[in-house]
Amino acid sequence: xxxxxxxxxxxxxxxxxxxxxxxxxxxxxxxxxxxxxxxxxxxxxxxxxxxxxxxxxxxxxxxxxxxxxxxxxxxxxxxxxxxxxxxxxxxxxxxxxxxxxxxxxxxxxxxxxxxxxxxxxxxxxxxxxxxxxxxxxxxxxxxxxxxxxxxxxxxxxxxxxxxxxxxxxxxxxxxxxxxxxxxxxxxxxxxxxxxxxxxxxxxxxxxxxxxxxxxxxxxxxxxxxxxxxxxxxxxxxxxxxxxxxxxxxxxxxxxxxxxxxxxxxxxxxxxxxxxxxxxxxxxxxxxxxxxxxxxxxxxxxxxxxxxxxxxxxxxxxxxxxxxxxxxxxxxxxxxxxxxxxxxxxxxx
Numbered sequence: 325x326x327x328x329x330x331x332x333x334x335x336x337x338x339x340x341x342x343x344x345x346x347x348x349x350x351x352x353x354x355x356x357x358x359x360x361x362x363x364x365x366x367x368x369x370x371x372x373x374x375x376x377x378x379x380x381x382x383x384x385x386x387x388x389x390x391x392x393x394x395x396x397x398x399x400x401x402x403x404x405x406x407x408x409x410x411x412x413x414x415x416x417x418x419x420x421x422x423x424x425x426x427x428x429x430x431x432x433x434x435x436x437x438x439x440x441x442x443x444x445x446x447x448x449x450x451x452x453x454x455x456x457x458x459x460x461x462x463x464x465x466x467x468x469x470x471x472x473x474x475x476x477x478x479x480x481x482x483x484x485x486x487x488x489x490x491x492x493x494x495x496x497x498x499x500x501x502x503x504x505x506x507x508x509x510x511x512x513x514x515x516x517x518x519x520x521x522x523x524x525x526x527x528x529x530x531x532x533x534x535x536x537x538x539x540x541x542x543x544x545x546x547x548x549x550x551x552x553x554x555x556x557x558x559x560x561x562x563x564x565x566x567x568x569x570x571x572x573x574x575x576x577x578x579x580x581x582x583x584x585x586x587x588x589x590x591x592x593x594x595x596x597x598x599x600x601x602x603x604x605x606x607x608x609x610x611x612x613x614x615x616x617x618x619x620x621x622x623x624x625x626x627x628x629x630x631x632x633x634x635x636x637x638x639x640x641x642x643x644x645x646x647x648x649x650x651x652x653x654x655x656x657x658x659x660x661x662x663x664x665x666x667x668x669x670x671x672x
Contacts (some may be wrong), residue, residue, distance in 0.1 A: 344611050348625040352407065355629045357589060358523025359403045359636050360395055362644075367391045402529040404538070406635045407628035409526075409594045410604075412541040412586035414627020415620050417601025418608065419548045421615050424484050430585040431601035434487065435494030439468025440591040442498045445505040445518045447585050454528060455523075456539070458592040465588030467492050477631040482576055484562075523647030524595035526635050537589040544586030548620055551578055555616040597631070597648050604630055606663055637658065 330470055343596075361367045375395045377384040386392055416431040424433070432438065443464025447457040475490035476482045502522070509515040558566040562572050588602070608622035631648075634655070638646045 339349055341612075344622075348622055352625050352629045352632075355632045355636075356403060356407065359632055361407075362418055362636050362640055363394075363399065364640065365390070365394050367395060372394075396433070397531075401531045401534050402526050402635070403528040403632060404534050406526055406632040408534075408538050408541045409590035409597070410600055410631025411624045411628035412625040413597070413601040413631070414482050414604040414608075415545050415548055416587045418605035418616070418620050419552075419555060419579050419583050420601075420610075421605055422559045422619075423576060424488065425561070426566035427606065428528050428602070429596070431583060432495070432596075433672075434472040434491040434584070435468040435596075436465045436496060436584055436587050437591055438495040438498040438502070439471075440465035442501045442505065442586055443467075443595055444521050444592075445502050445509075445655055448517050448521065449505055449514055452623045452660040453530070460535075461592040462588050464498075464586060465591060465609045468498055469580065469584040469588075473577075481573060520647065521595045522649075524649035524652075525599040525638075525645065525647055526594055527645055529637075537593050540589040541586045544582040544584075544589070545624060547578065547582035548586075549624075551575060552616045552620045553584075555579070555620075559616070563623055570573075588640065591664055593647065594632070597652055599652045599660070600627060600631055603656045603663075605662055606660075610663075 333457055357369075357372065361369050371386075371391055372395055374384060374386050374394050378386045379396070413431050417429070420429045420431060420433055420480055440461040443460040444457050444461070446464075447460035452460065472487065472490040472494045472589055473482065474492060476486035478486055499656045506515055509518055554565075554570055557568055557570050558572070558575060558579075565575075566572050591597075603622045604627045605619065608619055608626050611626075612618040612622045631652075634648060634651050638648055
């Protein structure tokens, strides 16, 4: 009589499915709690528990002191924005990798990040407030993907190759506009602000960001989760998916719109943060396999946890906050090289 798990019951790490599910549920909760008491202002884990309990039950009360303000008004919205942004970028990357059938695809493949970067740079150049900067970034992000989709339309179809090429063109165009904006910006004030925004940060995260961008990220993520089983068919190829009754163009449009809304919303708040939407889907694929019915929820959980941990390091490692884009690149590039060596290109 055999005991233990068979080969089909475990992933490539030899971990059974029940353990993977437990990790995907527990890890975001643990990271969420730890992030509320990690920082230069000392708050004990017990204080954090009391402060959170005071907001959900009338039987616990805490004084309105500095610790309460730091946890509820500074760290809590920042933690929520980090988790939302990481989850949105990761699930978008996983969906795009399935749609394009390419493991090198990231959420900015269609030019959303470059266009959003120009929108933010232009708003900073015009001395707009933070709300207008985020709105401009979000709007130009949508515009950039819209241009890519328009360029790629060929005889009422959107071939994958045309989408990629259209994304390259749009990203290069808006990248040039960002460079032009930095060239004419005031080197004393505007240029540093533009540069810092483009590097990515959550230092300005607030409850307003949670209420304005959170629903959009959740809406885009929910739409992707609803069509995740169809992405399995799309990953087989357009002809095979069409033969199985899938409306290819409608499904592609749904994935592009949902991913763009989630990605543009995240970029509008955090700035341009690379590698999250590229690396996390691969990690999720190694844990749960290539089936998008499991891959997308796993990417969602891992992405939120990962970006939250990165933000904890960014705000706690040094006296001056480290831009998120620097950390994600320093960690993501070597890890991606490691994955290349370990998998030899076999991502399934």
